[in-house]
Structures are given as C-alpha cells and as structure tokens.
Amino acid sequence: MRMVKTLQRRLDQANCDYDIVPHPHSATSLESARSAGVPAERVAKSVMLDDRHGNYLMAVLPANRHLDMSKVRSTGNWQMTRESNLPHLFGDCERGAIPALGEAYEIKMLLDPTLTRQGDVYLEAGDHDHLIHMSMQQYLKLVPHAEVREVC
Numbered sequence: 485m486r487m488v489k490t491l492q493r494r495l496d497q498a499n500c501d502y503d504i505v506p507h508p509h510s511a512t513s514l515e516s517a518r519s520a521g522v523p524a525e526r527v528a529k530s531v532m533l534d535d536r537h538g539n540y541l542m543a544v545l546p547a548n549r550h551l552d553m554s555k556v557r558s559t560g561n562w563q564m565t566r567e568s569n570l571p572h573l574f575g576d577c578e579r580g581a582i583p584a585l586g587e588a589y590e591i592k593m594l595l596d597p598t599l600t601r602q603g604d605v606y607l608e609a610g611d612h613d614h615l616i617h618m619s620m621q622q623y624l625k626l627v628p629h630a631e632v633r634e635v636c
Contacts, residue, residue: 488576488610494588495616498626502618509612511580513547516608520615524548527606527615528584528599528623532570533562540565540573542586545596549636556594556635577610584608585626593630600624600632 486504487495495502507520513529527547533556534540541562543551556562567579573589574582584607586593599605605623606615624630 486609486611486614487616488583490576490588491583491585491607491610491616494585494626498622500618500622500626502616502622504609505606505615505617506613507615511612513608516612516615517547517606520606522606522615522617525598526602526604528608530582530584530586530608532565532573532582534565534569535561536563540591542582542584542591542593543596543635544584544586544593544599544630545636546599546602549596549598552634552636555633559594559631559633574610578612581608581610581612583610583616587627587629593627594635595627595630595632596635597632598634598636 510516510519517524517527525546529547531543531551
C-alpha cells in the first residue's frame with residue numbers, strides 16, 4: 485500500500501511537498517520511528533477519543549510521549565476509543581495505522597505543541613510499512629482547524 489487514498493487526496497488538494505519513507509513492518513508509531521531511523525519526537529501519533537455519544541476527537545502527540553487524559557478531559561468527557569470502533573471512521577487504513585490527519589476524516593483534532601515546535605514531522609501513511617515526511621509548515625497547512633494545546 486504506500487499511502488491510503490484519503491491521505492493522498494488531502495495531500496494533493498493542499499499541494500503539499502512530502503516524502504514517503506518506507507520502513508520494516510511495525511505495530512506502533514514508536515516502533516515506526518525506530519525502524520525508519522527517525523527521531524520519535526518528530527513522529528505524530530494519533531490517539532482516538534470519543535464521548536460515548538458518537539463524537540470523536542483525535543489527539544496528536546509525539547510518538548515518544550503519552551497522552552495525559554486529565555488534560556484532554558478539560559475539553560469534555562472524553563475516553564479512549566476502542567480500536568474495534570475505528571474501522572468505520574478509517575476504512576481505508578490498516579488497523580492501528582491511523583494518519584495524524586483527523587481533518588481529512590472530518591474529525592476534530594487536538595495537537596500537542598511539543599510536536600508543532602519540530603521543524604518537520606512524520607505521519608503514519610495508513611499502513612504499517614510507510615511514513616509520510618513533511619515540513620511542519622506543510623503539516624499545519626493540512627490541519628488549519630486543529631486546536632494546539634498540551635495533551636501529554
């Protein structure tokens with residue numbers, strides 16, 4: 485697969501410059517960073533949350549950090565979404581390889597500022613074998629409505 489169609493379409497619409505970085509199969513964003521030989525603090529990890537009423541929120545943070553639910557709950561009554569609930573939201577993605585691009589899937593986003601301070605960023609491409617690499621400026625152009633706030 486190299487990249488899911490939703491991600492490809494969004495990158496093309498925004499006329500973004502990016503590279504595709506292949507890597508050995510990995511199960512997590514942190515493993516993707518290690519296997520691709522890129523700094524984990526530059527790999528954007530997506531954590532999906534829901535409010536038990538059908539509303540979803542994507543928290544995006546560096547792969548080497550952990551989500552702090554107390555910081556997220558200040559924006560509402562959010563819980564981590566069960567992975568079994570995600571295929572209907574990200575039907576073109578492999579399970580566990582969701583790109584940190586919620587807006588392409590019409591999902592609101594919280595973006596941790598520790599990630600935005602990086603010069604560039606790597607995103608899951610929707611599979612477990614590729615990352616998308618781009619400048620932070622290009623990434624922020626893709627997620628103009630993301631709320632930047634501490635989540636880790």
